[in-house]
Amino acid sequence: MIKFNKLNQERPYLLFKEKYDEAIDADQKVVEAISISSFNKKSSEVDSRYVNLKLISNDEFIFFSNYNSPKASAFNSNNQIAALLYWSSINVQIRMKAHIKKTSVEFNQKYFFNRSEKKNALSISSKQSKQIDSYSRVIENYNKSFKNDDLKKCPEYWGGFSFIPYYFEFWDGHESRINKREVFFKADGKWRHSFLQP
Numbered sequence: 001m002i003k004f005n006k007l008n009q010e011r012p013y014l015l016f017k018e019k020y021d022e023a024i025d026a027d028q029k030v031v032e033a034i035s036i037s038s039f040n041k042k043s044s045e046v047d048s049r050y051v052n053l054k055l056i057s058n059d060e061f062i063f064f065s066n067y068n069s070p071k072a073s074a075f076n077s078n079n080q081i082a083a084l085l086y087w088s089s090i091n092v093q094i095r096m097k098a099h100i101k102k103t104s105v106e107f108n109q110k111y112f113f114n115r116s117e118k119k120n121a122l123s124i125s126s127k128q129s130k131q132i133d134s135y136s137r138v139i140e141n142y143n144k145s146f147k148n149d150d151l152k153k154c155p156e157y158w159g160g161f162s163f164i165p166y167y168f169e170f171w172d173g174h175e176s177r178i179n180k181r182e183v184f185f186k187a188d189g190k191w192r193h194s195f196l197q198p
């Protein structure tokens, strides 16, 4: 589930929430899974991965991750990203473009404090995306952390990423194949609205 906090009342955000509610009503599974694509300037590589979109606070989309991970390095080198959702229960795709940044240390600490200790042990113990000898070593590291670490204290290498889209495309699939594509693009502080051919 995605938490909405004082949602921005501009049209693309309201449309996002409308589609989200429809997807929930249609029993969409893992509705919070969102693909984030990045470009790392140093390696000249594009990459994508799913994360859980936890919160939309006013106009900010927020997820949490490891600040030493490959995605974090990519965001550091180039802060422009693309985000992608597909809710199969209602056949809707939402594409977004945005610039991404880290959330504040205070925000991260508060969020971490209120998470389950099991999740926190994993966040503390995992050097995300670094190679390791075996899966049993992963479990060993996790168990050690669960037993020994302060599971309420947010490590400096964990926290949120937030992005404010400047582009939304809502793709509504139709049985007729005459799919509806509606675009909102922010220019000079104002949303421009248009349709695209399918």
Ligand SMILES: Cc1cc2nc3c(=O)[nH]c(=O)nc-3n(C[C@H](O)[C@H](O)[C@H](O)COP(=O)(O)O)c2cc1C
Pocket (backbone or CB within 6 Å): 030, 033, 047, 048, 049, 050, 051, 052, 053, 063, 064, 065, 066, 069, 070, 071, 072, 128, 129
């Ligand atoms: C549905 C789904 C949700 C995920 N949610 C997160 C998440 O919220 N944060 C995260 O760091 N990784 C999440 N992952 C794992 C990432 O896809 C990825 O494996 C990990 O973040 C490492 O990515 P990186 O090497 O590009 O940094 C999720 C994976 C899936 C399939």
